Amino acid sequence: MNQSKLLYFVHTAVSGVLLVALSACGSDSGDPGDAYVGTWQTVPELDTSIITIARDDDIFRFTREDVDKPNSMIFHLENGVLVFQNKNDDHGITFTYLEETDQMKFEPTGGATEFIKSQNHEVGMLFERR
The missing domain is CATH 1.20.5 (Single alpha-helices involved in coiled-coils or other helix-helix interfaces)
Known part of the structure; x- marks a missing residue:
């Protein structure tokens, strides 16, 4: 040769x-944050809240568009969980991805728990992909 x-x-x-x-x-x-990206809807569909989560590197933008005035919040990934924490008080929100069912669990933290209850919303709602 x-x-x-x-x-x-x-x-x-x-x-x-x-x-x-x-x-x-x-x-x-293998990036756990990728599982959160997309459009989600509450379960059951009777209380329809629709959210979109977009990613830009380490920042996750949560947008709720099914209301009169769409609003956005910025989350970060902490130990595989999306976290929002208001630095001025103890209000917070987490989204945990449930791989087995391809759903997310919404949970308020701190003072946000009482606020959610006062609005007659369920604490610990589930979201599924749309």
């Missing part, structure tokens, strides 16, 4: 190995 054929063979083999390795790495990013 002459030198040019050997070089071609080595180049092809190395390229193939790199392609397989990169494909395996790219097929599952």
Whole structure:
């Protein structure tokens, strides 16, 4: 085998190995935050709240559009859970992704729990993908 054929063979083999390795790495990013991105609706559908979660690096923008004045909040990922914490008081919100059912669980934290109850909303609502 002459030198040019050997070089071609080595180049092809190395390229193939790199392609397989990169494909395996790219097929599952394993980033838990990606599961939250999308449009969600409350369960059951009788109390229809529709939210959209978009991602920009480490920032997750929650937008509720089914109200007269759409509003947005910024969340961050903490131990696999989306967290919003009002720095001025103890109000907070978490969303936890439930992989088994492809749902999210909404839970208020701190003073937000009492506020949610006072609005006659369920504490610990579930959301499913739309």
